[in-house]
Amino acid sequence: MSEQENKKVIFSGIQPTGTFTLGNYIGAVSHWGKLQDEYNCIYSIVDMHAITVRQDPVKLRQHTLEAYALIMACGVDPKKSIAFIQSHVRTHAELNWILACSTQFGELSRMTQFKDKSAKHPDDVNAGLFTYPVLMAADILAYKADLVPVGVDQKQHLELARNVAQRFNSKYGELFTVPEPYIPKVGAKVMSLQDPEKKMSKSDENPNACIYILDEPDVIIRKFKRAVTDSDSEVRYAEDKPGISNLMSIYSVVTGKDYASIEREFEGKGYGDFKLAVGEAVSDHLKPVRDEFARLMADKAYLKECYTNGAQAALNISRKTVAKAYRKVGFVDSM
Numbered sequence: 346m347s348e349q350e351n352k353k354v355i356f357s358g359i360q361p362t363g364t365f366t367l368g369n370y371i372g373a374v375s376h377w378g379k380l381q382d383e384y385n386c387i388y389s390i391v392d393m394h395a396i397t398v399r400q401d402p403v404k405l406r407q408h409t410l411e412a413y414a415l416i417m418a419c420g421v422d423p424k425k426s427i428a429f430i431q432s433h434v435r436t437h438a439e440l441n442w443i444l445a446c447s448t449q450f451g452e453l454s455r456m457t458q459f460k461d462k463s464a465k466h467p468d469d470v471n472a473g474l475f476t477y478p479v480l481m482a483a484d485i486l487a488y489k490a491d492l493v494p495v496g497v498d499q500k501q502h503l504e505l506a507r508n509v510a511q512r513f514n515s516k517y518g519e520l521f522t523v524p525e526p527y528i529p530k531v532g533a534k535v536m537s538l539q540d541p542e543k544k545m546s547k548s549d550e551n552p553n554a555c556i557y558i559l560d561e562p563d564v565i566i567r568k569f570k571r572a573v574t575d576s577d578s579e580v581r582y583a584e585d586k587p588g589i590s591n592l593m594s595i596y597s598v599v600t601g602k603d604y605a606s607i608e609r610e611f612e613g614k615g616y617g618d619f620k621l622a623v624g625e626a627v628s629d630h631l632k633p634v635r636d637e638f639a640r641l642m643a644d645k646a647y648l649k650e651c652y653t654n655g656a657q658a659a660l661n662i663s664r665k666t667v668a669k670a671y672r673k674v675g676f677v678d679s680m
């Protein structure tokens with residue numbers, strides 16, 4: 346990544362909690378590679394966030410490597426962007442503490458994701474789960490990111506990061522850039538295929554609700570064929586047709602067609618034809634990702650070289666911000 350140019354900074358992250366869903370891909374990761382030429386991009390596999398929910402350590406290690414290979418397979422080029430594993434860069438935990446002391450209990454209590462996750466895991470409502478958005482703010486603010494490409498579900502966390510940055514700046518003097526969300530117009534909230542009122546999520550118990558980007562073509566097509574729609578038969582984008590509208594937005598993203606031309610394409614045809622076409626288009630679109638992922642996973646030495654260099658580059662930037670934050674709050678210089 347060339348820092349000398351006056352490009353804006355982008356930061357984003359994804360949790361290594363299993364293969365990415367089509368929601369992760371369409372809402373966030375598919376954009377990451379496309380932004381690399383125009384911006385200074387920094388992308389992280391946020392393993393520290395993942396342990397706010399109980400994880401099997403063996404699986405977490407495996408999923409972290411896979412997630413790193415997957416963001417590359419989806420287009421992140423570690424020669425153009427900085428791509429690293431969060432726990433490799435100590436500044437995230439350091440800044441997390443500083444920012445936690447500028448975050449209010451009340452604002453964390455209002456986070457809907459905390460409420461949802463604590464309801465889902467009532468036996469493990471740990472402090473990390475509660476302060477999760479502070480670590481996310483540290484991720485972003487450590488690099489003075491201008492823009493954060495995410496799906497709609499992360500908007501509230503981003504709002505909190507903005508408030509924390511502004512509060513710190515007004516308490517201690519200007520340091521952090523106040524980041525803006527970068528949310529795609531289509532596909533910012535991909536819905537479950539089985540309940541189109543609900544977000545598509547890895548943790549859905551119904552295996553047909555969610556497409557994983559490494560699913561085999563026949564599995565993808567089968568899941569789309571079973572997608573819940575409505576009793577009508579017209580392929581039309583409308584608020585009262587959430588199932589069809591969700592499929593149309595997916596089809597639009599993977600084919601580049603707009604809603605009007607999709608409606609024309611399926612005029613007079615039934616939902617069966619449409620669902621099959623969406624399944625095939627998604628499967629074709631993801632084929633290069635599956636192939637590249639397999640290639641990268643077979644070359645662990647190369648992956649290691651990439652994430653080691655990425656961590657070094659990330660540390661070089663973020664330690665300057667953290668050193669300034671330490672000075673601003675009044676810590677004595679250590680060297």
Ligand code: TYM
Nearest residue numbers: 357358359360368369372373391481495496533534535545
């Ligand atoms: P995570 O790992 O849950 O999801 C990664 C990205 O995928 C998006 N996403 C979706 N987009 C559209 N439709 C869906 N159904 C869908 N499901 C997930 C998410 O919005 C996200 O952009 N807290 C973050 C990770 C994180 C982060 C950061 C992101 C940690 N630090 C700093 C940005 C900046 C998370 O849990 O994402």
